[in-house]
Amino acid sequence: MITQPKIFGLIGKSISSSLSPVIFAYLFKKYKIKAEYHLFPLENNQLESALQGMRVLGISGINVTAPYKEEVTKFLDGLDGLAKEIGAVNLICNQNGKLKGFNTDWIGIKRTLQERLQLEESPEKIILIGAGGAARACLRAFKFFQPSQILIFNRSVEKAKTLAGSADSRTRVEVAELQKVERYIKENGISLVINATSGKHPIIKRGLLQALTKQAKVFDLNYNLDSVVNVRFRKQYSDGLYMLVCQAVETFRIWFQIEADPETLYRYLIRKRPS
Numbered sequence: 387m388i389t390q391p392k393i394f395g396l397i398g399k400s401i402s403s404s405l406s407p408v409i410f411a412y413l414f415k416k417y418k419i420k421a422e423y424h425l426f427p428l429e430n431n432q433l434e435s436a437l438q439g440m441r442v443l444g445i446s447g448i449n450v451t452a453p454y455k456e457e458v459t460k461f462l463d464g465l466d467g468l469a470k471e472i473g474a475v476n477l478i479c480n481q482n483g484k485l486k487g488f489n490t491d492w493i494g495i496k497r498t499l500q501e502r503l504q505l506e507e508s509p510e511k512i513i514l515i516g517a518g519g520a521a522r523a524c525l526r527a528f529k530f531f532q533p534s535q536i537l538i539f540n541r542s543v544e545k546a547k548t549l550a551g552s553a554d555s556r557t558r559v560e561v562a563e564l565q566k567v568e569r570y571i572k573e574n575g576i577s578l579v580i581n582a583t584s585g586k587h588p589i590i591k592r593g594l595l596q597a598l599t600k601q602a603k604v605f606d607l608n609y610n611l612d613s614v615v616n617v618r619f620r621k622q623y624s625d626g627l628y629m630l631v632c633q634a635v636e637t638f639r640i641w642f643q644i645e646a647d648p649e650t651l652y653r654y655l656i657r658k659r660p661s
């Protein structure tokens with residue numbers, strides 16, 4: 387009997403330059419797994435029917451990216467505890483036709499802050515730019531570091547206020563409009579700036595970086611924008627590539643119970659990503 391390869395993939399908007407197919411092709415080959423990983427770009431009104439298709443066609447697992455990480459939660463049959471707490475899903479497992487949502491983004495964020503940026507515990511002030519699904523995962527990762535204060539800057543202040551409500555009650559949280567972020571950074575000592583927006587133009591611009599002290603760290607979750615980081619900031623800055631790797635390694639562990647090494651995969655992707 388010929389066994390069909392298992393099907394996995396990514397749903398989201400504007401996903402043609404995603405590195406996820408490269409990551410999973412590497413992992414499937416390395417661990418000799420008969421599986422395929424496809425990109426499934428979706429328009430807003432297609433989300434529910436796409437998930438129904440996943441159930442009916444027996445697609446084994448799906449990653450979810452912007453802008454569907456929050457909306458997708460309402461169409462699933464169940465949520466893992468952390469996905470429920472965060473309120474966003476970036477991974478779905480098809481368990482005999484029942485779709486269960488997980489969140490592995492927060493692990494990618496925590497590991498980047500620890501392993502690439504060496505962020506110490508109890509930082510003073512963290513600036514979080516964005517209030518979507520990835521920003522929700524940031525708040526969960528911050529719990530681990532216990533900052534004194536978090537300031538959320540977002541285009542829609544209402545959304546930032548909703549997000550602020552889910553922060554750790556031990557941390558002081560304030561919200562403000564996105565336009566005020568650069569001035570705020572210039573006038574205040576900041577431990578970490580983290581960009582979790584999906585706009586096409588870089589939020590972390592030269593002016594913003596110049597305003598930072600040498601102690602401040604910068605993490606942009608995006609990994610395919612033109613880099614604005616010059617030599618002075620190399621040690622203070624991380625883009626989203628290592629996060630992408632760590633969330634994928636955790637996804638792979640949930641799908642196949644195999645622990646892959648993020649460092650080898652990261653070095654492979656550095657060579658593969660378009661310069």
Ligand SMILES: NC(=O)c1ccc[n+]([C@@H]2O[C@H](COP(=O)([O-])OP(=O)(O)OC[C@H]3O[C@@H](n4cnc5c(N)ncnc54)[C@H](OP(=O)(O)O)[C@@H]3O)[C@@H](O)[C@H]2O)c1
Nearest residue numbers: 452453516517518519520541542583584585607626629630
């Ligand atoms: N490296 C990784 O592994 C990784 C993992 C997860 C996410 N990400 C990246 O993180 C980003 C956010 O993802 P998400 O899932 O949180 O998306 P999302 O839920 O759609 O949220 C998008 C966020 O970006 C803001 N935004 C969108 N367009 C903007 C613009 N033109 N100017 C200013 N703000 C804008 C939105 O503000 P409003 O609320 O005002 O609309 C919102 O805060 C994406 O680019 C995604 O690729 C990377």
